[in-house]
Amino acid sequence: MATITYGGDEVSALVFDLGSSLSKVGYAGEDCPKAVFPSWVGYPPPAPTDGDGDVTMGESADTDTRMPTGEDEEVEAQDKGKGKAGVGKERKKRYVGENEIYTWRENVELKNPFKDGLVEDWDALEALWDHAYFSRLRADPTEHALLFSEPAWNPSKNREKLLELAFEKYNVPAFYLARSAVLSAFAGGRSTCLVIESGAHTTSAVPVYDGYTLKKGIKYQPYGGDFLTEQALLYFKQSGVSVVPHYLVQSKTAVDAGQPSQYVPRERPNTTDSFHRVAVERVVNEFKETVCHVSEGAWNEPGLSARPMKSFEFPDGYNNAFGVMRFRIPEVLFNPAQFVIKDSKKAEDPSAPDLIPIHQLAQAAVNSCDIDLRSQLYSTVLMTGANTMIPGFADRLYNELSAAVPGMKIKMQAAGGSSERKFGPWIGGSILASLGTFHQLWVSKREYEEIGPSVERRLW
């Protein structure tokens, strides 16, 4: 475990990379996060005597324990607050962690703190911090410096709020905010590179030079893995397949491929829309992550149709083999104009920006940088974020970039294993926070007290 010296004491550092789908938390100096849990927070309805929901509720009598279990052994955050920070004790009831949020309970709303990758719901964010500190790491916030990842385009007001949260609510001894792209670069052993990050909510292309992001080259869009999930869901809708999530299935009978499912539904009254939506998306995510494939070359329907099909069985027993469709769904990342599936709601949403093909996003980022730097960036293209794990993604990006910038040497920095792709920013944070020289960069509590939240300007 890496330590830093603070006020004469050695304190170990923690690293939090809270993504819009998965929160990754653990100790600096370790190879991978100690805990990974969904970034969803369940809010029970207010108790009848409790106008504003402040009274802690007991366990709901009716919970669905048939759901697959994850790594969590859950106790809600407010039960675990033991830190000197004095937080986590008088918290409202929240459900956090894989077991908790996927367990069906009447009227429980699920919220995600992020919108397009930026924190929007600070109460839900705190619930994730509580869960990380008190339920998963069992660590006292006052005893650990905290390195926190953020998108390269995080606005000042969000950065200030994060500093406030860290120092005023959790009373951390030292804090650092680090750009996710810089952390991924570190994880890949590069200080200059073009970082292509595709997570759940966003996809970005960020040039990193000498360990710093080049501001004018930062390009991002609010489309990532969750958008593909949405697209897959629209495809099922169009094909007449209704996705029945686990919590609604009492029992099922095996049926032949492509035949309607035969299952006994489970009564689940007063289910919130948010719980249902997350449960459906979870099934579709599994489909996407096991079945979908990016075409390595430009779209070629006859060639792709000849490739092996992949089967998938849904929780209600409906199953089928998917052929060209498994390529068609992620094709939208590289060829949105031709492949986007629009439902009427999305088509009517004028605020949604057009999706830019990922290779064009990369090009736009590089072209915003000095001409001397461009070949260096193209020769070090580093991919991170779990959405880039769809098979074929790296090959396609390479092929598209090679075709778009002929004569330029393009080199993809393939991450060693899947954990580097999945946990790139966290791993980089773990490395950075354990560097001997890094302790000079932390914002200490004293510095925060002297300067206030605007000290964020020093953290670039």
Ligand SMILES: Nc1ncnc2c1ncn2[C@@H]1O[C@H](COP(=O)(O)OP(=O)(O)OP(=O)(O)O)[C@@H](O)[C@H]1O
């Ligand atoms: N093996 C896989 N193949 C394809 N997609 C995957 C795979 N594993 C995870 N994903 C998708 O990657 C996305 C999550 O990526 P990641 O964990 O990097 O995002 P995040 O850090 O939570 O979000 P963000 O960085 O956008 O805030 C989800 O949409 C998930 O379905």
Ligand SMILES: [Mg+2]
């Ligand atoms: Mg992320």
